[in-house]
Amino acid sequence: MWCAPGVTNFLEDTPGFHGMVRDSVSLLTNDPLTVVDLNLNDDYPVPHQKQLIPFNEAWGETNQYGFGGTSFCETDAEAATAALYYLVNVNETGGLLGAGVAKVEVINNTPTVTQRFGNKGFWWNSNTTAKYGDQCAYRDERSEYIYIWGGPPNSITGWPHSSYAYLARVKAEDAFDLAKYEYFWGRQQGWKSEVLTKFDAGTAVWWAVGQGQVAWNEYYQCYVLVHLSAFGDGAVYLRTAQALEGPWTPDVQVYKSEPIDGGLVYAGVQHPYLDPTGQTLVLSFTNNNHIEVIKVAFA
Template sequence: MTILPPNPITVTSSTLLGDVHSTNTYVVRDNGFNGQIGDQTLLTYGDTLYKDSSYSDTFYGIVSNSVAQPTSNPLQVFDLLLNSQGWPEQFCPVNAAWGEDNTDYAIGISNVMETSPGNGILFFLKNYRPNGVNNIIGAGVATVTLDGDVPSCTRLAEYWWDASTEPWYGDICCVKFGTYIYAYGHGPSQVYIYCCRVLTSNATDLSAYEYWNGSSWQTERLYDVTATESVFWEIQSGQVIWSKYYGCLMFVYLDRFLDNQVNAVTARYPQGPWSSPVILYKCPAGTPAGSIYGALPQDNYDPTGKTLVCVYTQIPNDIRAIEVTFT
């Protein structure tokens, strides 16, 4: 039986709300994945640069990831982990035992996904980037634990999937659907996106993961992947969420075509098939081509799903929020 994707979504309006800043520190950063453990929404970020109150170009420091929680205002977030100088700590840390330091190594992280009360996981990328040149080493899983409202993050291994021969599972995002967690990631060529899944109860067990081969799920890991096994292509960034308003999965994303627009597609199942894309927001005329990245939905503001806040990063590190209203 052929499975058809849902009808494409329709947009009534989209509005630029403004720049997103922290209420308790001065930083600029990128991304802004939306995750949840219980009633706690966790926003996870990439490179986080310390600034002064005037946001000058003076360099004070940087960490490759951080975590915050939203406020009722989409333009304001609250940083949860601060160091003794009052700047965000690195949430998913480097580990000296694996030859890592904050000078040459970065850890990129996905959204947090709940696995049990007070606990969750996220997916990470180990990146060796001396002088700012990226060399993706591998992808893996880290646990996230809440102590009250304060989260902590622990990597389960240096990495699980070798980035030179396997997809970078989770570097796009992860989503819970039924009893499984699904993770999406680029392949070594960075042209196609691949998907794996695991029972939520077994999310910390590498041997329990299954891999989409283009027609079915298999327990054998995928190597030397091609277009056949992929679920998306030419995606820069994005996150899959469940749209209560449309009653289906929705992937909000930015493609790699330098068109400065935030798109969305829908599907009934995590592996697709996916609908035709719809433009949620297009940057104003005059925006330099390819100057935005990190388009991500933040669906905690409207439980009905009729409106959706999304963020994107304007180069170099300015996160901006938009609000989309669906028909």
């Protein structure tokens, strides 16, 4: 959401709608409470951020389309290129269309989407395929792979099946080639190049997980998933695993944030670079358009 022209502190914003973008990009700093906004327009005296994932009118997209992005996953360090995974949804109808991948390149010191893949801007149709990358995307620093997690297709409804999450992976260098992706078919069948078509507890890797992020923790020597409650009620959870396919431990609640004005609390992110030892972990998340930050200390 944009503030009124000239406003530099959102707490001092004037009433009314002043414009918005569906998604944008900012630069993190060593202070988790400070970010530097990037990709700015020419508004004066205070510029506003522009749309990160561009709408494509040729695909019928309008500003009523949303792009639920997760993480930049580095594909080529020398070329400063990354893959961005996102879910396309239509706000007018509430329809989830599909999960897609965009190429991100650094242009004028700013991460910029230079290409979206697929005939309609997505690869995995949400009506028939898991929404890969919607819940989490992770460039595993201990291997050559990018791992992406997502919920079941739209056709899977009812509790608990609608809350399962499924896993795919690809070598980082092949992230923009759909044919190179592999899909996890559960512990008995493992990884296959065939797109997953069986959606149940046997092929799922998570259950009841809100949008979050995975990273390796040096202190515990395991992978840590940070995520918010799937119900948007403000609970912040951690779970761990020795392998990204799992098994994952049960959740441990580390914090509970009260939703602001009854809004949604979502999009948990961890910042392990702030403490490479892994003995503390800074987490951030969105609380009804406010970014909150907490620090977890491990005993």
